[in-house]
Amino acid sequence: MSIPVIKHVRAFVVRGGGADYHDQGDGHWIDDHICTPMSKYPQYKQSRQSFGINVLGTLVVEVEASDGTVGFAVTTGGELGAFIVEKHLARFVEGAKVTDIEKIWDQMFNGTLYYGRKGIVLNTISGVDLALWDLLGKIRNEPVYEMLGGAVRDELQFYATGARPDLAKKMGFIGGKMPLQYGPSDGEEGLKKTIANLATMRERVGDDFWLMFDCWMSLDLNYATRLAHAAKEYGLKWIEECLPPDDYWGYAELRKQAPKGMMVTTGEHEATRWGFRMLMEMGCCDLIQPDVGWCGGITELIKISALADAHNVLVVPHGSSVYSYHFVITRQNSPFAEFLMMAPKADKVVPMFNPLLLDEPVPVNGRMKSTELDKPGFGVRLNPDCTLTRPYTH
Numbered sequence: 001m002s003i004p005v006i007k008h009v010r011a012f013v014v015r016g017g018g019a020d021y022h023d024q025g026d027g028h029w030i031d032d033h034i035c036t037p038m039s040k041y042p043q044y045k046q047s048r049q050s051f052g053i054n055v056l057g058t059l060v061v062e063v064e065a066s067d068g069t070v071g072f073a074v075t076t077g078g079e080l081g082a083f084i085v086e087k088h089l090a091r092f093v094e095g096a097k098v099t100d101i102e103k104i105w106d107q108m109f110n111g112t113l114y115y116g117r118k119g120i121v122l123n124t125i126s127g128v129d130l131a132l133w134d135l136l137g138k139i140r141n142e143p144v145y146e147m148l149g150g151a152v153r154d155e156l157q158f159y160a161t162g163a164r165p166d167l168a169k170k171m172g173f174i175g176g177k178m179p180l181q182y183g184p185s186d187g188e189e190g191l192k193k194t195i196a197n198l199a200t201m202r203e204r205v206g207d208d209f210w211l212m213f214d215c216w217m218s219l220d221l222n223y224a225t226r227l228a229h230a231a232k233e234y235g236l237k238w239i240e241e242c243l244p245p246d247d248y249w250g251y252a253e254l255r256k257q258a259p260k261g262m263m264v265t266t267g268e269h270e271a272t273r274w275g276f277r278m279l280m281e282m283g284c285c286d287l288i289q290p291d292v293g294w295c296g297g298i299t300e301l302i303k304i305s306a307l308a309d310a311h312n313v314l315v316v317p318h319g320s321s322v323y324s325y326h327f328v329i330t331r332q333n334s335p336f337a338e339f340l341m342m343a344p345k346a347d348k349v350v351p352m353f354n355p356l357l358l359d360e361p362v363p364v365n366g367r368m369k370s371t372e373l374d375k376p377g378f379g380v381r382l383n384p385d386c387t388l389t390r391p392y393t394h
C-alpha cells in the first residue's frame with residue numbers, strides 16, 4: 001500500500017477574529033473591562049487590546065500531500081508562528097509520510113526544546129499537528145473523531161462563555177461562564193461588585209443553571225480564596241484560572257481552601273503532558289482546560305487526557321472550535337464542551353472562529369449532534385474572503 005508523503009508545508013497570517021478570537025472590534029464584551037494581570041496598571045485596565053492581547057493574529061498552517069490533498073489548521077501565533085513553521089518545522093514535515101504524525105510531533109518538540117516548551121512554539125506545533133490530522137482525515141475520507149476511536153455519545157453539550165449567561169440560558173446552554181471584571185486593584189469595592197453581579201445573574205438564571213467565573217490569571221491566592229467563599233452562597237460551579245499559570249503551589253493551596261463542592265479549574269495557558277502532569281500531581285485542580293491549538297495539538301491532548309483520566313480529573317478543552325469538538329465527542333472524561341460567544345454583546349450564537357472558517361458547526365439549543373462532524377478531517381474550509389499573507393517562505 002503506498003502512503004502519500006507530505007510535499008509542502010506553508011504558513012499564513014490573517015487578522016480580525018479567526019483563531020485569534022481576541023482580535024475583535026471596539027466595544028466587544030471580550031475586550032471591555034475584564035480583569036487581567038495588567039489591570040494594576042491604570043492605562044491597561046479598561047481594554048485588553050490596550051496591552052496587546054491581539055498582537056499575534058491567527059496562524060494558518062497548510063500541508064499538501066503528494067496526491068494533491070491539502071490539510072490545514074488555524075491557531076494563534078501569527079507572524080512569529082509562521083517564521084517557526086517555514087524556517088524550522090518544515091524540515092520535519094516535508095518528505096514524511098502522512099501517517100508519521102507521532103514522529104513528526106516528537107521531532108518538532110525536541111527540535112525546538114532549546115527555545116520552546118510552551119507558549120508560541122507550542123501553539124505553532126499544535127497548528128502543524130492539527131493540519132496533519134486534517135490531512136490524514138481527508139486522505140482516509142474520515143472525520144478526525146472517527147480516527148480517534150469514534151464518538152462515545154450522540155451529541156455534545158455546551159456551556160457558553162460570555163458576558164450574558166442569562167441570554168445563554170435562553171439559547172439552550174447548560175451554563176454560563178462570565179469574565180471577572182474586578183480584581184485586587186479594585187479593592188473591597190470591586191469584590192462587592194463582583195458578588196452583586198453574581199447575585200443578579202443567579203436571580204436571572206435560577207438555581208439549576210451553572211454559573212462560573214473566568215479570572216484569566218488575574219488574582220492572588222488570598223483574593224481568589226475570598227472570592228470563592230463569597231461566591232459559594234450563589235452556587236458558583238467553578239472558579240477558573242485565578243492565578244498565574246506557573247503558580248502550581250498557589251493552585252494546590254487554593255484547591256485545599258476552596259469551598260467544598262466548588263471546582264477549581266485551570267490549564268488553558270498550560271502545554272504538554274509535562275505541564276499538565278504538574279497540575280495533576282500537585283493536586284491543583286478538579287478540571288483541566290487544555291486548548292487543543294495551544295497545548296500541543298490532538299497528538300499531545302490524547303496523552304494529557306489519558307493522564308487526567310488516571311487522576312480523576314475532567315478534561316474540558318478551552319474554546320478551539322472544531323479542533324475541540326472532534327476530541328470531546330470521543331472521550332468519556334470530557335462530558336461537555338465550551339462555546340465562546342463571539343457576538344459583541346454575547347446575545348447570539350456566532351461561529352467561534354468567525355469569519356475565517358466555512359462550514360464551522362455551531363451549537364443549536366446548546367447541543368451539537370456528532371453527525372454535524374461527519375466530514376473528512378476537521379470538516380471546515382478556509383473562507384476565501386479572508387486575506388491570508390505568507391510572510392516567510394523556505
Ligand SMILES: C[C@H](O)[C@H](O)[C@@H](O)[C@@H](O)C(=O)O
Pocket residue numbers: 030034161178179214216268318319338340
Ligand atoms: C473570557 C476570558 O477572559 C477569555 O477571553 C477566554 O478566552 C477564556 O479564558 C475562556 O476560558 O474561554
Ligand SMILES: [Mg+2]
Pocket residue numbers: 214215216240241268318
Ligand atoms: Mg478561561
